[in-house]
Amino acid sequence: MSLSLSAEKPAVPDDADDGVWLECIECGETFPPFEDVRYTCDECGGLLEVRYADLPTFEDFDGQGVWRYAAALPLEAGVTTQEGATPLYEVPRLEESVGVEALRIKHEGMNPTGSFKDRGMTVGVAVAKELGVDRLACASTGNTSAALAAYGSRGGMETLVLLPAGKVAAGKIAQASLHGARILEVDGNFDACLDIVQELAAGGEAYLLNSLNPFRLEGQKTIGLEILEGFLADYDAVPDRIVLPVGNAGNTSALYKAFRELVQAGELEESEVPKLTGVQAEGAAPMVEAIENGADEVRRWDEVETRATAIRIGNPVNAPKALPGIRETGGTAIAVSDEEITDAQRDLAREGIGVEPASAASVAGLRKLRAEGVVDDDERVACLTTGHLLKDPDAAAAAGHDPEPVPAETEGVLEHLQS
Ligand SMILES: *Cc1c(COP(=O)(O)O)cnc(C)c1O
Ligand SMILES: [Zn+2]
Numbered sequence: 001m002s003l004s005l006s007a008e009k010p011a012v013p014d015d016a017d018d019g020v021w022l023e024c025i026e027c028g029e030t031f032p033p034f035e036d037v038r039y040t041c042d043e044c045g046g047l048l049e050v051r052y053a054d055l056p057t058f059e060d061f062d063g064q065g066v067w068r069y070a071a072a073l074p075l076e077a078g079v080t081t082q083e084g085a086t087p088l089y090e091v092p093r094l095e096e097s098v099g100v101e102a103l104r105i106k107h108e109g110m111n112p113t114g115s116f117k118d119r120g121m122t123v124g125v126a127v128a129k130e131l132g133v134d135r136l137a138c139a140s141t142g143n144t145s146a147a148l149a150a151y152g153s154r155g156g157m158e159t160l161v162l163l164p165a166g167k168v169a170a171g172k173i174a175q176a177s178l179h180g181a182r183i184l185e186v187d188g189n190f191d192a193c194l195d196i197v198q199e200l201a202a203g204g205e206a207y208l209l210n211s212l213n214p215f216r217l218e219g220q221k222t223i224g225l226e227i228l229e230g231f232l233a234d235y236d237a238v239p240d241r242i243v244l245p246v247g248n249a250g251n252t253s254a255l256y257k258a259f260r261e262l263v264q265a266g267e268l269e270e271s272e273v274p275k276l277t278g279v280q281a282e283g284a285a286p287m288v289e290a291i292e293n294g295a296d297e298v299r300r301w302d303e304v305e306t307r308a309t310a311i312r313i314g315n316p317v318n319a320p321k322a323l324p325g326i327r328e329t330g331g332t333a334i335a336v337s338d339e340e341i342t343d344a345q346r347d348l349a350r351e352g353i354g355v356e357p358a359s360a361a362s363v364a365g366l367r368k369l370r371a372e373g374v375v376d377d378d379e380r381v382a383c384l385t386t387g388h389l390l391k392d393p394d395a396a397a398a399a400g401h402d403p404e405p406v407p408a409e410t411e412g413v414l415e416h417l418q419s
Pocket of ligand 2: 024043046
């Protein structure tokens, strides 16, 4: 199987352009990368992956941010606002209370628009330019629309975003709006938005930049590469486990691909690859269900609900790439309640790290897996926090405590403080 960790380096097909091509993960059909617009396999409808004749080594990486990893990407440069190079925070108190050897927080909320989606867009929008399209579109729980709007504007292209009405956090709509996207509020959930935008894209209305687009995942591989380099610098070893929130499972797929490519390049032992551990909200956990049941496919959940709106997704499109990633690395998946998510959001806030609810799912999941004994106390773990606190100010205010009204004079303020 092409997605196995021990897969051989693929043979280079005639379709390759400068050593880059697209390959179907289901039937192996290959396609040229930049000749025409294509999101899935013409032959079987399977998901596509970007493949390379030359796989990079750590020595090939140079510079800062996503484009430090150009040797692992399909283009040399992108439409950029200096995304990537996010902090890998130490969290000593949280590390002790969870009870692991080392815990680090890779805070993707520190990207230019406040989520990891920027890493995918810097590559995806550059590919759109290469293809010569002029209108970009996505369905979004919010962050993809913010990133698409910003990167599309910067690239001088029109942008169209489809959002589930009433289910997108305020900060994200504000970003899409100010960066100039046309915002269509759909009377339905995210999965319905994605169905529609896929049909619009198939009809040639716009270029699709959801994580179904294989080029976006190339940019998101750099999260994994940064985590590995960070751990190698600080511990002289890669992490035992990476815990991440799962929505459409794009990051799970992207990190797995980054590690597979390092194994193929001889840079990483198969046994060293971090255990990919996915976390979903209880009200939207189709991936967890598939992992628990040992299923090869994910059952679509038609009804989904969670406070973590960024992962309120019932039909994770990248499941065929992500399920092998979780299984082949010896990882697992777990569901957490909204209360556990909010508690984890507060835990992170106490360490000075502000995240939106979906992001805190990783820490909530790690705590639960540690309590269940699935995660050992001698593990070194990285938790991914995917988006910034200010993305969802309402959730932050609800998880925090209320301001206290005081009179406009010092005496009154002192009295209040003493009461
Ligand atoms: C998009 C998003 C996710 C989900 O990521 P996938 O790669 O689709 O699994 C999680 N958290 C936040 C904040 C997001 O914006
Ligand atoms: Zn195919």
